[in-house]
Each structure stands twice: as C-alpha cells, then as structure tokens.
Amino acid sequence: MPIGFEQHDHTTCIQTALTSAEAHCADEGLQLTKVRRRVLELLLLEHKALGAYDILSTLNTEGLGSQPPIVYRALDFLVANGFAHKIEKLNAYSACCHPGKSHAPVFMICRTCQAVVETQTEPLRNFLGTTAKAAGFLIERTVIEIEGSCPTCQKAETL
Amino acid sequence: MPIGFEQHDHTTCIQTALTSAEAHCADEGLQLTKVRRRVLELLLLEHKALGAYDILSTLNTEGLGSQPPIVYRALDFLVANGFAHKIEKLNAYSACCHPGKSHAPVFMICRTCQAVVETQTEPLRNFLGTTAKAAGFLIERTVIEIEGSCPTCQKAETL
DNA sequence: ATGTGTAATGTTATACTATAACATGTGGAA
DNA sequence: TTCCACATGTTATAGTATAACATTACACAT
Numbered sequence: 355m356p357i358g359f360e361q362h363d364h365t366t367c368i369q370t371a372l373t374s375a376e377a378h379c380a381d382e383g384l385q386l387t388k389v390r391r392r393v394l395e396l397l398l399l400e401h402k403a404l405g406a407y408d409i410l411s412t413l414n415t416e417g418l419g420s421q422p423p424i425v426y427r428a429l430d431f432l433v434a435n436g437f438a439h440k441i442e443k444l445n446a447y448s449a450c451c452h453p454g455k456s457h458a459p460v461f462m463i464c465r466t467c468q469a470v471v472e473t474q475t476e477p478l479r480n481f482l483g484t485t486a487k488a489a490g491f492l493i494e495r496t497v498i499e500i501e502g503s504c505p506t507c508q509k510a511e512t513l
Numbered sequence: 514m515p516i517g518f519e520q521h522d523h524t525t526c527i528q529t530a531l532t533s534a535e536a537h538c539a540d541e542g543l544q545l546t547k548v549r550r551r552v553l554e555l556l557l558l559e560h561k562a563l564g565a566y567d568i569l570s571t572l573n574t575e576g577l578g579s580q581p582p583i584v585y586r587a588l589d590f591l592v593a594n595g596f597a598h599k600i601e602k603l604n605a606y607s608a609c610c611h612p613g614k615s616h617a618p619v620f621m622i623c624r625t626c627q628a629v630v631e632t633q634t635e636p637l638r639n640f641l642g643t644t645a646k647a648a649g650f651l652i653e654r655t656v657i658e659i660e661g662s663c664p665t666c667q668k669a670e671t672l
Numbered sequence: 673a674t675g676t677g678t679a680a681t682g683t684t685a686t687a688c689t690a691t692a693a694c695a696t697g698t699g700g701a702a
Numbered sequence: 703t704t705c706c707a708c709a710t711g712t713t714a715t716a717g718t719a720t721a722a723c724a725t726t727a728c729a730c731a732t
Contacts, residue, residue, distance in 0.1 A: 359648055359649060359650070385679075385680075387680070387681090389680090389681080390680095405717085405718080406717095406718070406719080407717075407718075419681080419682080421682075421683065421684085422718085422719070422720080423681085423682085423683085423719090423720075423721095424681075424682080426718095426719065426720075427680080427681080442601035442602050442656065442658070443601050443656050445689095445717085445718060445719095460641070460644065462645060462648060462650045464650075465653065471648065471650075473644060473648070475640075475644060477640065478637070478640055478641075478644075481634075481636065481637060481640065482619070482637075482657075482659060485619065485632060485634060485637075486621060486659055486661070489518055489621060489630065489632070489664075490518060490663070490664035490667075491518070491621045491623075491630075491659065491661055491662070491663055491664070492661045492662040492667055493659050493660075493661045494624065494660050494661040494662065495659075495660045495661070496657075496658070496659050496660070497601065497602050497656060497657070497658040497659075497660070498641075498655075498656070498657050498658075499601070499655070499656040499657075500641060500645055500650065500652055500654075500655050500656075501652075501653050501654045501655070501656070502645070502650055502651045502652045502653040502654070503650070503651040503653065504649070504650055505648075505649035505650065508649070508651055544708080544709075546709070546710090548709090548710085549709095564688085564689080565688095565689070565690080566688075566689075578710080578711080580711075580712065580713085581689085581690070581691080582690090582691075582692095582710085582711085582712085583710075583711080585689095585690065585691075586709080586710080604688085604689060604690095604718090
C-alpha cells in the first residue's frame with residue numbers, strides 16, 4: 355500500500371482502487387463508463403498528478419475522445435465521487451488513495467519528481483475545525499498541499 | 514485588525530500594511546514601485562481575493578498598464594516578498610495580513626461572498642512538520658485553504 | 673415495439689489564467 | 703561616460719477550463 359514515499363505493490367494498489375470504485379458505483383447507481391474508468395486507471399498508473407491535457411492526449415491516442423470537455427467531464431465525475439482529487443497548486447489531478455473514507459486529504463508534492471503522496475490526518479481535521487469554529491466559519495472543503503522535496507530527491511540533491 | 518470575520522478599522526489596516534511594506538522594502542533594498550504599490554493597495558482595499566485580470570483592468574483605467582505581464586510581474590514581486598499570497602483554489606491573489614512574520618498561512622474562503630480571511634497557526638505548522646518528517650519529506654511551501662461559508666453568509670442563508 | 677426521460681458523449685467555440693521572448697527605459701556605480 | 707542591474711513596455715502564445723448546443727444510448731413505462 356502507498357504509505358508515504360515507500361515502495362509498495364503497485365499492481366495490487368491499482369486493482370484495489372479500481373475494484374473499490376466499481377463497487378462504490380454499483381452501490382450508488384453511478385456509471386463507471388469507459389472514459390471515466392480509463393481516466394481513473396491513468397491516474398492510478400503513477401503516483402503523480404496528471405494535467406487534464408496530458409490525460410486527454412492519451413485518450414486521444416486510444417480513440418476515446420479528443421476535445422477538452424471529454425476529459426474534464428470524466429475528471430469532474432471522479433472528483434465529485436471521491437475517486438480522484440484536484441491538486442490546486444499544480445492544476446493537476448491525482449487518484450485518491452483512500453477512497454470511501456471521508457477525508458480532508460493532505461498532499462505532499464515533490465517539486466522535483468512530481469510525486470504526489472496523499473495522507474489523511476484526523477488530528478489536522480479536528481484542528482482546522484476548531485480554528486474555523488472560532489471564526490464562526492462553516493467548512494465545506496479543504497485544500498491542504500505541502501510542496502517540497504521527497505526522500506529520493508533529497509538524497510539525489512546531496513550527491 | 515482583521516481577526517476572523519469581525520469588523521475592524523480597515524483604514525488603519527491598509528495604512529499599517531502599506532507602511533510595513535515600505536519599511537521592509539527600504540530595509541531590503543527592494544523597490545516598491547508605482548505599479549507594485551498600487552497593486553498592493555488594490556489587494557488591501559477589500560479582504561477579498563482578486564483575479565490578476567481584475568487588477569489589470571483597474572490598472573488599465575489608471576494608465577498604469579494594459580498587458581498581462583504588468584500585473585503578473587507586480588504580483589510575483591508581492592508574493593515573493595511576502596506582501597501578498599496566491600489563493601490557489603481561486604486562481605486569485607490576496608494581500609498578506611501578517612506581513613513580516615514567517616508563516617504557513619491558512620485561508621478561510623467564503624464561497625458566497627468571496628471574503629478571504631488569513632490566519633496563522635503555529636500548532637498547524639508543527640503538526641504538518643511532524644507529518645512530513647514521518648514521511649521523510651522536506652517542506653518548502655504549504656497551501657492551506659478552507660472553503661466554506663462565513664458567519665454573515667450563513668445567517669443570510671437561514672433567512 | 674414504441675415513446676419518453678435521463679444521463680452520457682460529441683462538437684464547436686470561447687473564456688480565463690499565465691508566461692516566453694525580446695525591446696526599451698532608468699538610475700546608480702565604476 | 704559607460705556599463706550594469708532592474709523595471710517596464712510590447713507582442714505573441716501557451717496552458718487551463720467551461721458554455722452551449724447537438725446527438726446518442728439506454729432504462730423503463732406504456
């Protein structure tokens with residue numbers, strides 16, 4: 355499983371996520387159509403954030419569509435249903451690593467290799483809740499993104 | 514002072530921020546030129562995030578420039594020197610409310626009225642630091658944005 | 673089997689956000 | 703004066719996202 359920046363069984367990781375998405379769609383009466391499923395697969399292939407137009411160019415080579423609305427609609431679906439997240443700092447998208455769980459995701463984004471790791475933190479959620487409450491603010495969504503250098507790239511830089 | 518969504522002496526608030534920016538520029542040998550100063554003023558006028566092209570259209574009516582690089586350069590300067598922040602979720606910019614202090618700012622963004630309130634939280638900073646450290650990740654920048662409903666708009670919605 | 677409604681997709685056009693690249697001005701230091 | 707660093711002017715273009723309307727596909731009621 356993808357914990358931090360450590361190695362994991364990525365094939366299993368992808369399969370688990372796809373299976374989970376299928377199950378959730380079946381439960382909720384949602385349609386995981388060909389394009390939507392393929393976009394989710396592409397996002398799962400690497401723990402990187404992909405730009406909408408990167409995804410679109412792949413879809414295009416596969417005959418699944420060539421115009422921007424194709425990919426944005428698929429991304430909207432995936433994001434709305436918790437299968438993917440938008441990384442605001444990068445204007446890019448990343449598969450969700452903890453589908454099904456309600457979450458205030460935290461992303462660690464490596465500036466060098468573009469790796470994106472998603473973590474969840476209940477304490478943080480509580481903490482922001484307290485902060486917001488003190489200001490009388492009602493939280494609907496949170497964007498928490500940490501940009502920096504991942505362990506691998508830190509080592510590479512010190513060589 | 515702007516604490517949460519409460520009323521404050523906004524004239525003083527603006528003056529303080531401008532004076533602080535001038536002082537900081539003098540200390541550091543930075544030039545707070547006409548355009549840069551005006552953009553900062555515009556950002557300070559309201560506790561809202563302004564889009565680059567909104568700012569540009571004002572600059573244009575004032576004869577300060579009409580092309581995108583004018584405003585983006587000014588914004589780059591202000592952000593680089595801590596006088597303003599980019600709100601990633603909105604692709605918009607907001608004056609910094611705590612200039613001079615090192616910070617991992619937290620923004621509360623009202624989805625309805627676009628008000629943006631900036632807070633600072635050492636505990637949060639520490640918390641993210643701990644999270645990142647556990648993953649071996651080196652933090653360079655953080656983006657923390659809470660989207661929701663401010664006290665005023667919550668009241669308006671329940672009418 | 674036929675209509676009917678909903679959701680998804682196809683298609684064209686355009687809006688919005690941001691930067692590259694190169695030219696020009698400006699003010700201080702050698 | 704000459705040079706240099708920095709700021710600004712200007713043109714063009716790249717990158718991100720959505721509006722609007724047409725068409726298809728399928729479930730399901732008649």
